[in-house]
Amino acid sequence: MTADAALRELARESGVHLEFQNMAGQRQAAEPPTLRALLGGLGVAADTDAAVADALAERRAERMTRRLPREAVLPAGRPAEIAVPGRCDWSLVAEDGAEVRVGASDTGITLADLPVGYFTLHVSGDGWTEEVFLLCPPHCAPSLSQRTGAERSWGICGALYGLRSQTNGGLGNYSDLAVAAGALGRSGAQFFGINPVHALGWAAAETISPYSPTHRGFFNTDHISPATGLGPGPAGDLIDYADFRKRHRAALEAEFAGFIDSGSEKDQAAFRRYCRAAGRPLDDFAAFEALSEQHGEAFQKWPAAFRSPGEAADQAAGARAGFHRWLQWRAEQQIVRAQHGARSSGMKLGLYLDLAVGPRRGGAEVWMNRDTIAGGISIGAPPDHLSPEGQSWDLAAHAPTKLAANRYEPLRTMLRTLMGKCGLLRIDHALGLLRSYWLPDDGSPGGYVSQPFEALLAVITIEAWRSGCVVVGEDLGLVPAGFREGLNGAGLYSYAVWQYEADDGGWLSAPEDLRPFSLACFSTHDTPTLAGFWHGIDIEWWQRIGWLPAGEAESRHGLRAHQRNSLRAHCGIGQETDIRRISAAIHNRLARSPAALVALQLDDLFGVIEAQNLPGTIDQHPNWRRRFPVAVEQFPAAGPLARIRDLMPERNPTDETMQRGLEACLE
Template sequence: MSRDGNLRELGNLLGILPEFRDMSGQERVTPPETYAALARAMGHDIDGAALPETIAGLKAKRADQRFPVEAVVEAGAPQQLGFGAGHDWILTRAEDASHVASGKGDVILPPLAPDIYVLQMKAVDHAQDVTVLAAPRRLPQVAETAGKHKIWGMSAALYGLVSERNGGLGDYDDLGRAAEAIARRGAAFLGINPVHAMGYADTAAFSPYSPSHRGFLNTAHIALDQVPGASTGASAELRRASAVPYAAHKQAQQAALEIAWQAFCKGHNAEFEAFCETGGAELNRFAAFEALTEQHGPDWRRWPAVVSVDQVSPDRRRYHKWLQWIADGQLALVQRRACAAGMAPGLYLDLAVGARRDGAEAWCEADVVAQGVSLGAPPDHLSPGGQAWSLAAFNPHALRAVHYAPLRRILAQTMRHAGVIRIDHVLGLNRSYWVPDDGSAGAYVRQPFESLIALIKIEAARHGTLVIGEDLGLVPEGFRDTMRVHGFYGYSVLQYDRDRDGFRTPGTPSPQVLACFGTHDTPTLQGYANGRDIDWWQRLGWIDGKAAAHERERRSRDVAKLQGSTPRIQEAVHGCLAASPAEMVCVQLDDVLGTIEAQNLPGTVHEHQNWQRRYAVSVADLETHPELKTIGACMANHDRTTCKIAEGAEA
């Protein structure tokens, strides 16, 4: 067989898709050089004679497997797996290897709690481990969590929240106050951008969708006035900045936290010690990374060739654990405050699709991260060359070998203080698009779809969390139907959700969605009505004057359709959302305040003020804002409120 034929065969063994259709319907075939790059990214030697040897080794490994590599079973019910004759078997928990069950011959498992297990199969001539994922039949649903079938909430950019007490960047206490304010207007949840760790020593990174590590929290949002011994005066002047002063805020905040840490070290705190013990090796390694960045810089790829965690003093490692403990406690308090104010389910947190390749997650989880590739998106009408997001990709084969432990920790961290999570680009559970560093074309890599869905259901059951899958873009046929069966909520964006007759009613054909007008990546309601996004496209040279005029004409017609005979487009759109069958409806704080500029303009870095805009209204004035009162009353009229206080409040 030729080398190209061998590469295609290897690609098939590794789950690299041979072709796909892009959004224009064009078929794109995976070239040999892409197969080679992605195989290397998964750690396989393909140079010279090694290529056929690698293929032979993978085939031999498969031939030796008498049983499935994995089995997904329903939690809470006995399961007969249909294999095991001639073998002894032992079932243990994957997390701690504790014994669960054992037997001989055909494997009949007892009712299992939602968890991941290892089934050890042993015979005289054969031994094999089978990963068993015991998952509930379905994810939690709105009716179970909120006690009613339809609810509403709001989304906001945490970094942009304004108050008289923060240091220029919205913090966890601001978040708690905002949740209480909108809860009193009947909102059941408050959604925010990801709050993953951004990197202690990194002063340049601030996009919440390009974090350093998704398994830990952003300590920049720590509310200093809630930390004993932390001075808050040094950064007070930053509150007057026109845009979020990330670098200056970080410098001032870290100085204050260093002082508070020294005071904390003079005593003993049993809760902190318990947090460190529970965090275990993963927290220890993350803390070591953060400390190493203080010595060598935020990008581990530029560190000296030999770097050891032994270079980090125990005190400095404990300092970074302490920061995580403070952030974790403050976020936990926000969820308690939200629920106490009447919210159910409370906080709605976002899980980014990946972490930066130069950050902590790529370093801490190097054994399961594909090397030499970035997560991205295939070519489309906006990006003819495709997109590389500079985000690390998990190698699905390596991840499976460790029973999905790194991803499980990330899911648990996002869910532990949230009643709802949104998984960004949930299509990646089925296949993810990898872009090689060597310049060759990108391609899709198949993921263990059924197992990843089971993993999410396991963690959601443990934490009682609703799960929204952001399913926009190039969606494989049948994908959405499969996700609904498992209990995932879809993501319905009104300005894009159309059919041949025009805008589709939110929540049709399925009410199992979160419906909204826009997202952080789309025009705001006022921006849409005024064609602000079209202005930007023309300003940046993405379209010419003729095309811009055509787009404005079409937009004018669309706005007229949305508004109908209603005097204000805000009332028309929010009324449409409220009256829809969608189980969850989300209103952006930007649309409450009538903001024109979007939080982010995809395809730009410095040209647009991405992730830096502060809100024009403070958290203290949010509850009495006239538009929020109007929206709250509208949602109450359509029986979407869950908070009794709000139902009796003056509108």
Template sequence: MSTDKALSELADHYGILPRFRDLDRVERPTAPDTQKALLAANDVDVSTDAAIRDSLKLARRDRSTRTLPREVIVQSGRTTALTFPAIAPWSLRTDDTAEPLACGKPTEHLTLPPLPPDIYVLRIGSQEITILAAPDTLPQVPRQWGMTCALYGLASDRNAGLGDYEDLARTAEALGAHGAGFLGINPVHNMGYADHDTISPYSPSHRGYLNTAHIALDKVPGAARVLDEPTRAKLRNARTIPYRAHKSAHHAALETLHRTFRQGPKDAEFQRFKSGGGDDLLTFARFEALSELGGPDWRDWSGIAPEPANLQVDYHVWLQWHAAQQLAAAQSRALTGGMGLGLYLDLAVGPRRGGAETWCAQGSVAQGVSIGAPPDHLSPGGQNWMLAAYAPRKLRDQRYRPWRRVLAQTMAHAGIIRIDHVLGLYRSFWIPDDGSPGGYIRQPLDALTAVIKIEAARHGCAVIGEDLGLVPKGFRDTMRGHGFYGYAVMQYEKDAKGRFPDPARSPTQVLSCFATHDTPTVDGYATGRDIDWWEKLGWIDAARARAEHCKRAGEVSAVSKARPFATEVHDRLAVTNATLAAVQLDDVLQETETQNLPGTVDEHPNWQRRYDVKVDALRADNSLAEIAQMMQDAGRGPQEGPKNED
């Protein structure tokens, strides 16, 4: 066999797609160099022609010698007759315990008892099979409305310049009083204690732990003595959010509070949190402590102490404890304040490559590649998001533990979550570091979806899959069958003539909204603020800008013939068939600028805008009251939380 054929067979074995079609339907084959880079990312030796042939032999041998499947997905709560015999004595246990739940002798017909949602290990002789016992579908929710906002931008007279978890709780209470069912925010993943530069919540250090920058200092005992009001006022009054200054002052205050905490009596609740977090929590805290010595990117670490002092590790556990307490309190107050779902949290596509998540789960991460997107009409050069990817087979061998950790953290304090770029559960576009073209690799959709359903059942959480753009035929139907809600953005659903969709013809199993954090607000869209930015940045010339403004004006006037554009947009959201309708706080407050302008870093104030209206004034806001009445008139009143269909 030639080396090229051996390489192709090996690539197919590891799920690397041989080709894909771009938006212009042009077929793009996966180059041999790309195949090699993606195989190397999966720890497959392809360094020489001989190594390629040897790796293929190992793959074939593994396929031929294994007599039982590696994993099986079963429906939880039901007796399951397996399609293969127990050829040796067998035992069944949960993945996180050593004690067997059941065991037996060899048998031709092995039947599993009804299992609660979880991941199990079935051992037959020397072979182990992962059993994913998942509900048939994700939890479902009744018709309702809610609001999305930027947590970092929430303003109040008590925070330290950055919206915090107490602001979140108060905002949820204000919205609950108006009949809203949920409050959605940007991801609150951990951003890295030592990272003073990254501000995008979609470039986290670890998605399985929380952003401690949102800890409300005045809710930590003794905080009044560590951050004076003049310092708070200076941070709050800055034109845009002063991330660096906030982090410096916030850290100093928290470090002082921790010194006071450790000098007091042992706190039983803290000890329970620490013990419950297990080795995963301690490993993460160790990364944070090491990062204070070596910097936020572990790939640059050299010459630092291999073991930080226990005191440093304890401090970072303590920070996670306070963040988790405050986020849990926000969810509790949202529910008691009248919301059916409470918090609607966002799960980012992936972590930064040098952050805590890749350090903690090195055995599951693809090496030498980043997640991105192929070239299209919006980005002719493609997109490299500089985010890490999990290697499918590595993750399977870990029984999806890192993925479960991420899901559990996001769902623990939410009634509903949104998985960004849900197509990544089916396939991922990996861009090699060596300059080779990017390529797609298949993901274990059924297994990853089963894990999501397991965690969703455990936490009573509904799930939205962000499925914008082109997706493979049948993908959306498959995801709806699993119980995912789709994501319908009005700006992206215009027809070829620029007309917005008819609400009476909209799908049901979706969350409908006008905009995302990457698109113009209602006012920004109506005034063409995004077009102004394109011209300012030199992306289009003046003539093109005039043409785009003229086109936009026509689209807006076609919708708002009898009333203001914003009123028409919110009325359409209210009456749409969509189960879930989301309004942006930016639009309630008539903001013009978008939260983030894709394609920019410093040219636009991305992730830095603060809302002009303070949290405590929202309950009495007239625009909010009008929109809430519109929603109630359309039958989107207060509702109960998510329900499992099983």
């Protein structure tokens, strides 16, 4: 075997893709530098031909000596058998360490009617002992009908940071979330979806993107509502994070000092219980936050003794870690209250949270999980319809084999935390469950790495089943054949953005062709708003930034006119119709689609033109800074929200009912 063939064979066996199909439908091969870099990220030494040969030999040796699989997915409640090579004794151990079954076998271990959960199968034969990690998922994740009793539902999505109120000081907070969700629930919405609320990091002064967290298993403290309030926010449309954080953090510091000095015994006891229940992960996260204040947000630049959790880090963090534990307690308290308020308002699902793709590479999640993180790479996306230049997100990825070796514990814990706070969870870039696009630090072109799709789906469905949480997988982009079927088969709803659902000529699909087992929407935080789409504002931004060659802007505006004509045809929109009526007509037709879940954007309901985010940009566009034009206290009286129940009935309406709703919304 030649050196190049050996490298390709090692890559294939390790799950590194040798080629992929790009946006133009062309096969794009991964060159040797990419293969070596991605193998290195997986923890497979491949920098020399000798190292490649050694790695291949090691893999062959393990295949010859390993008698049982390292893990197996066995659907709960169904009989299953694991073949064994001969006489052996075995025991099945549950998550809590309790031995639940024992036996002996000559040819196979029969495991019937296992409950939902995780187990370890210990097997011993003549001179050998091995373990098999068993994932026992339910038939599928909870469905909308199981969770709510309805086959169809609808809700509203909006940026938490963009909420205005008389007390938040300029950035939406968890108390505003409760008020907004309550008002929307009384308007008939069954969920309120918001941007990720993962922790961004106390020392990350420049970080504002909710999709660039320090840790996805802890919460954003920028959204904590101080007990004293901060007064009304500025009247401007854009958020000044630096000014807000200065005032907000001073209020939190003062509140914590008062809690330590004179907090009620009831609150003190509740805080202690929270810390005990959260355990070591909270201690490590709090230590990281305290150390980041001393040494900066990226732990790679810290003194060597503090670059991993442990006694040295705890001692250096000192009493300051207590403040960061308290912040997480306050955040969780307020999110729980917001969910309770949402449900009390009539929302059957309540909060709709978002799981970001990954954490920042220098953040707490990487620091706390060094043994599972891929080295020397960041994750992103190849060129697609969201970003013609491709995207490098500068986020870390868990290496599949390392994550499996740790029994998927980081993912399990993270999902448990989030799903326990909401009724609906969106998994951003769900394609990453099947394959991830990794970009090497050495500058080599990016490539795809396979993920343990079946095992990851098992973890998601187990945790969703335990929490009673409905799950949506954001499956936009270059979708491989069979992926959606696998996603839907596990009970995860797809994600259908109407402005992307088009034929090769750009004609948008009829709403009745939207996928039934999906959450459908016209726009998202990553797309132009409905008004922006209609007027081609996104095309103007692309031209301003320099993404469009000379003359292409005119071509794109021509395509957009074609897309507008398709919407006119589908929705009965006349040539002289104003944007308010256009928006109502589009939402009216979206409501009549077969999609199980339909989401409307606050931006679209309020007629906002500019988008919340322009993917692929950082400073060229004011991402994550836009405020809504209406304060949460005014939501009950806001015209578009007060009339929205007429436009979005919960169940399949008749055409006559829908027409009455449309007319009511336009009065």
